[in-house]
Amino acid sequence: MAWNHADQSDESELMSHQIISPLPGIFYRKPGPGKEPYVNEGDMISAGQTIGLVEIMKQFSEVRAEFDGVLEKFEIDDFGVVNPGDVIAITS
Amino acid sequence: MAFDILEPGLSTTVQDQGRIGYYRFGIPQGGSMDQYSATLANRLVGNTAREAVLECTYIGPKLVTTSDAVIAVTGAPVDVFVNGELVPEYERLELLAGDELKFGVIKGGTKYFIAVHGGIDVPEVLGSRSTYPIGAIGGVEGRALAAGDLVPVGAAIDNGLPVLQSIEVDDRPAFSKDVTVRVMLGLYDHLLSHAGLDSLLNSEWILTPVADRMGLRYSGPGVEWKEREQPFGAGQDPSNIVDAGYAVGSIQIPGGTQPIILHRDAVSGGGYAMVATVISADMDLVARCSPGTKTHFVAVTMEQALAARRANTVQAARIWS
Numbered sequence: 399m400a401w402n403h404a405d406q407s408d409e410s411e412l413m414s415h416q417i418i419s420p421l422p423g424i425f426y427r428k429p430g431p432g433k434e435p436y437v438n439e440g441d442m443i444s445a446g447q448t449i450g451l452v453e454i455m456k457q458f459s460e461v462r463a464e465f466d467g468v469l470e471k472f473e474i475d476d477f478g479v480v481n482p483g484d485v486i487a488i489t490s
Numbered sequence: 491m492a493f494d495i496l497e498p499g500l501s502t503t504v505q506d507q508g509r510i511g512y513y514r515f516g517i518p519q520g521g522s523m524d525q526y527s528a529t530l531a532n533r534l535v536g537n538t539a540r541e542a543v544l545e546c547t548y549i550g551p552k553l554v555t556t557s558d559a560v561i562a563v564t565g566a567p568v569d570v571f572v573n574g575e576l577v578p579e580y581e582r583l584e585l586l587a588g589d590e591l592k593f594g595v596i597k598g599g600t601k602y603f604i605a606v607h608g609g610i611d612v613p614e615v616l617g618s619r620s621t622y623p624i625g626a627i628g629g630v631e632g633r634a635l636a637a638g639d640l641v642p643v644g645a646a647i648d649n650g651l652p653v654l655q656s657i658e659v660d661d662r663p664a665f666s667k668d669v670t671v672r673v674m675l676g677l678y679d680h681l682l683s684h685a686g687l688d689s690l691l692n693s694e695w696i697l698t699p700v701a702d703r704m705g706l707r708y709s710g711p712g713v714e715w716k717e718r719e720q721p722f723g724a725g726q727d728p729s730n731i732v733d734a735g736y737a738v739g740s741i742q743i744p745g746g747t748q749p750i751i752l753h754r755d756a757v758s759g760g761g762y763a764m765v766a767t768v769i770s771a772d773m774d775l776v777a778r779c780s781p782g783t784k785t786h787f788v789a790v791t792m793e794q795a796l797a798a799r800r801a802n803t804v805q806a807a808r809i810w811s
Contacts, residue, residue, distance in 0.1 A: 420595045421500065421548050422781045423699040454548065454781070455702040459500065479699070481782065482548065482596045 415465055417487040419480040423454030425461075427476040435476075443469050449487060452480060461486055491557040491608070493544075495639040496590075500549040501702075504610045504629035504641070505603075506542040508754065509618035516758050519738060520620035520628070523601055523703060523754055523777035526806065527565035527663055531605030533809050534562035534582045536651040541609025541644070542619035544635075546602050550593035551635060559585045559643060560607035560651065566599030566665060566778065581656035599665035599778045600701075607651070608644035622755060624704070661809060663774070668784045671751075672772050672798060673741065675789050678731060678763035686713035686746070690765060691787055695749060699781040703755035706776060708785060712747045713765070725761055735759045739768035739776075741787075751776055771798035 427435040427450045448460045467489040508521025522528035529539045621629025695708035715728035723732040742762035743749045
């Protein structure tokens, strides 16, 4: 799933994008216990790259970036609860 | 005529009014989790209430219709797009061959329904087209839709399209994050201590993300059981009983911590005490709840439960009149 929305609320941040969760559930930054996070703040990411998982109904859905850029900030903590439409991360 | 599935969504299944009459063999009734919303969609497109629809969970499919099609989307609030253009929910839509249907991010609730004139025409299994993924029966090959599926749509129905074009706001279901669910106590409420029963009925329970067509799990203060010597054949935990049949809508509390409401695809029996049962009139309400919903359980009598069922039947009849 890739539901990035261009954030055009601020002209100076025209190039920043939000990675939005289309699902409710639990957000995970790692593919499994004891594994390294998919991506860390400040890392370069490319379109289609997985940045985390959302667990709902015993299913794990990958959250992917839609654009190339830098992952500036996670808005949801590892193991945090997300609702549909919540911003998971900001990229630029 | 068919829907060509480009993207399947999270868990899109064919559902109808359910597979009634096989519960005693362990086959659950299944069917649309929110029957009222599904029937609204069927009503708008000129079907009967019996035609099968697509039940979409959180993320709907992206599909292209291979022929002209009359459709409607009802249930949880969501933006609906035809060829990228926003179109209304709860309204009849006329698609042309090649038109693409897709959805935005769900804005509340859990499930929305796509009805099409003629109905989704997969083969009936044990009298129903409902998908039961655990048993791998019904729907498309007994599973949720997958990319590349061609989902067959039935032939036009003789009675044509209704005058009704859209569902009035007052007739649409609500999607609240704070609900009161009516239950009848039993069959095993006598195993709860006084404090345990008080906790069940007077606490706030929060729906967790562990919720699907089989059951919905709630977090809260937990409950306390009476001390007793477990009977032969029951497990050692006080929430265990000698195996028994589960009524649809049963509430069990494994370990006494997190209540689970068994819904349409749940198992038909097992070894957990059913402390209460959600009345049939409130099963759609439970299905509409998204994770985080504050839930209170209130006990009602059989007379009140039957009155609530009649009220639902009257409301449904109003839609079809």
